[in-house]
Amino acid sequence: MIINILLIIAFGGAFLVYLAGKISGKLRNILSIIISLVILTLIVMLQGKEIEVNYFHFFNFPLMFRINVLSWFFALLISFLTTLSLIFSLNYMKGKENLDFYYLMLLLVNASMLAIVLSGDLLSFYIFWETMSWSTFLLISYNKGKAINAALKYIIMSIAGSLAMLLAIILIYIKFQSFDILFISTHINMSSQNFAILIFLLLSIGFGVKSAIVPLHAWLPDAHAEAPSPFSAILSGILIKMGIYGFLLLFYVILGLKILLSLNIWGIKLNYIFALLGAISVLVPSMIAIFQTDAKRVLAWSSIGQIGYIAIGITIGSSIGTAGGLFHLFSHTIFKALLFFSIAAVEYRTGTRDLNKLGGLMKKMPIVFIGCLISVLGLIGIPLTNGFVSKWLIYKALFLNQNYFLLFIALISTWAAILYGFKILHHIFLGQLSQEHIKVKKAPLGMQIPIMILSFLVLLFGIFPGLALKTINKLIVNIGFKSLSVNLFGIVSETGPLNIINIFAGLMAILLLIIIVFKLGKKKTNIKQDDNYAAGSYIPIDKYHFTSNFYAPLFGIIKPLLIDHIDNFYLWVANRIRSLSDKVRKIYCGNVNVYVIYIIGFAALLIILKIGLKLW
Amino acid sequence: MKKIIAILFLLVLSYGIYLSINSIPFGVSKTKVGNYYNLNGVKDTGANNIVTAVVLNYRGFDTLGEVTVLFLAVLGFSTILFTMKKKKSDNMPTPPSLILSIGCKFLFPFVLLFGIYIFIHGHLSPGGGFQGGAVIASAFLLFYLVKPSEKSSKKSFQLIESLSGMAFIVIGILGLVFGNYFLSNFLPKGIAGKLISAGIIPLIYIFIGIKVGSELTGIIDRLMGKNNEKQVK
C-alpha cells in the first residue's frame, strides 16, 4: 500500500505543483520541495522491506509494483538527487520563463524513474520508461534554440531503443504468457539459448541508449550540455543510470548469473563483448573530454566514461566487480551531480561556461571551489573520496578475473580523467582572474547547501565506505552473488583487503612530505596581468589568457584518433534519410497532369498484373 | 512524350475496362431492388413516377444529403468569388440584338411556367424538382441575356434558397412527429395519378425545385460578372 501512496504522491504531486504555480511562484517552490522530501522520507521508511502490490488489471495483465533491495537502492538515489536538484533549482531557475512547466517535468521525471525501479512487470516498466523518455525530452528542450536539436537527437535514439525493448517484451510475452519479471526469471531456463541471446541483444539496445554505452552514446553530449543545469545533474547523475538498472535487471534478475555467463555467439562470450564496449566507453570519451572547452560538455563526455566503468564492473560477473560497479554508480551519482552543481553555480554568477573565458574564481567562490575540488578528486579516484573505493573495487575485480587488457584501459582512462578534471579545476578556479569577473559574488546559499551536502557525502563514503557497502552487499546477495565480508572501513578478503585506515595513514605521510618540500622551496610570486612587456599599450585579454589551448601538445598527438565516428555515422544516416525524403517528396510535383498520370498508371499496372496472373 | 505515355496507359486501361464490362450483361434487369421499386412503388408511395418515389421516399434521406452537397458547393463557389477584386470595365457589354431581346422577353414567362410545371408534376410525369429548378435557372439566364446590366436582388435569392432548404428539413421533422421516422410520408397518399397525391412528395419536390432554381440562378448571376459598384452608383 505504501508504494501506491508513494507513487500517487510522486505523480499527483507533480501536477499539483503545476497548479500551485498558477497561483503563486512561492507556493509552487515550497510545495515541490515538500513533495520531494515526503517522497524521500517514504523511501527511507521502506528500507529493507520486500513488498509486492497489484495495482491495476490491464485487461488480463496484472500490473504490479515490487520493492526489494535493488529497487530501494535506486529509488533512494533518485529521490535524494531530485530533492537536491530542486533545492538548487530554486535559485538557479529564478526569473526564467515557464517555470511551472519546468517543475512539473522535473517531478514527472522523478516520479517515472521511481515507478520504473519499483515496477514488478515488464509492461509497467515499459510504460513508465516511455513517460520518463518523453518528460526528459521536454526538459532537455526547455532552453529552446540549440537545445531543441539536442532533444530531438535524444528522443529519436530513445524511441529506437524503446522500440527494440518493446519487441523484446512482446517476444517474452509470447514465450511465457506473462509480464511478471519474477515469473520470467524462474522460467527462463526452459527457453533456448538463441532466445536468450535475442532478448539480451534487443533489451541491450533499449538500455544501452539510455545509459549511453559507446555505440549508442551520440545523444548524450548535446543533451547534457543543453539541458538546464540542475536537470543536467539529474540526467547525468541518475537518469542514465536507469539504463544500468535495466542491465542489472536483465543480467541478474531476468537471465540470472549462470545464463549470462553461458551466453555466447560463436564462442565469444556476450558479457565479455559488453565489458569491451564498456572499456571503449571509458577510454575514448574520456580522451575526448580532455579537449572540450564547454565545461558541461567536458562533464557530459566524462559521464559516458564513468558509465563505462560501471558497465565493466557489472558485467564481469564476480561479487567484487558487481559491488564495485554499483558503488561506482553510487559515487558517480554524488560527485557528478556535485560537479554539475558547481559548474551551474559558476555559470549562474558569471554567465558563461566556456572554460577559456573563466579563471581565478577560487577566492571569489570558495565553497563552490571546495565542492568542485572534492568532486574532481572523487572523479579521479584520489584516496579518501568515494571514487577511490569504487575504482579500487573495479580494478580489483578485473585483476582477480585476469582481465589485464581491460585493467590497462581502465588505468589509462584514469589518467585522462586526471587531465580533464584538472582542466576544469584550473580553468575555472585557478590561474588569472578575468577582468570581467572581478565583481563576481559568492554563490547564493540555496546553491551552496546542495554543494556542501554532496561534498560531505563524497568524503563520508570515501572514509567510511562500509556505510554504503553494507547495502550493496545485501543487494548483490539478493541478485545471486556470494556475499562479501564488509566492515566500516572497507572489505576484508584473502586476496587483499580494502582498508581505508591504512590508506589514510599513508596518505597523511605523503601529504606531510609534500608540504615540507614546498615549504623548503622558493615562494611563488604573483605578477599582475597588466604588468607586462607591452609598454602600456592595450592587450586583448583573451589573446593572452594562458588557459586556452591547455593541452595543445597532447591534442596534436591524439586528435586524429578522437573523431567521434559513431556520431558522424548517425549524422550521415540522418542526412541520407533527409536527402532521400527530399527526393521522394519530388513525386508531388504540383502538376495535376502528372498526378492523373500516376493514378492511371497505377490502375494500368493493376490491370497488367491481373491479366498477367490470368495468363500465367 | 507525355502524350505517348498517356495513350499507352489509356490503352491498357481501356483493355481492362473492356474485359470487365464484357462480363456485365446489357439490357437485362440486374438489381432486385429496382424490380421491387417497379412492382411496389405505386402502392408504397402513391407516386406514379417511380424515379421520384425512389428519390424522395425510399432514399429521401440520401436526397437531403445531396441537397446539402449542392448547397455547400454553391456556398464554396460564392465564397471563392466573393473576395474577388472588382475590375472597372468601362466598355459596356454590347446590347443584344432585337430578335434575341424580343424572343427572350417573350419566352421568359413561359419557360418559368414550364419549370414550375415540371416540379409540381414531378410525381406524375418525367421531371421533378431538380430538373424544374434547372429550367427555372435557364429562364433567368435568358433574362440576363437580354439585360446584362440588370441586377436581381441576391439577398432575396439567398433567402428563398435558405427557406426552401429549411422547409425540406421541417417536413422531415414533421414526419418524425406524425409518422415514425424522419421524412416519413405522413400525409394521405390519395389516388395515384391525381395531382394532389403521394403525400409529402410533391411538397418536397416543390421546395427542392425552388431551392435548386435559386441556387443555379445565383451561380449564373455570379458568373455574369456584374459589378456591384455600378449598382451602388
Added chain:
Amino acid sequence: MVYYIGAFGLIIIGLYVLMVKRNLIKMIIGISLINTGLNLFLISVGFIKLGTAPIFSKPGLNPKIMVDPLPQAMVLTAIVISVATLAMALALAIRLYEHHGTLDMGKIKDQKW
C-alpha cells in the same frame, strides 16, 4: 453494349485531357466529360431491352419490363451536383486567372514546393 463503349469512351477522353492538357479550362472540361460518361454508364446499366420508363403514365404498363429506376434516381441528383461542382471549379479557375494572369498550370509556379 454500344452505350457502355460510349460511356467509357467519354471517360477515357476526359482522362486523356486531364493527363495531357495544361489549360485549366480544358482540364475542367475533361472532368466534366468524365462526369457525363459516368452518368451515361450508370443509366445504361439500368437499361432493359424493350423496357419502358419507370413511370405509370398510362394504365396497363407492365412493371416487369420497366427499366431500373435506381440508377436514374442517382443520376438525377448527380447531374445537378456536378453542375454545382463545375461552377465551383470554374470559380477557382477565375480566381487563379485573376491572381496569375494565366490559365496554364505549367506557368503557375509559386504554389509549388
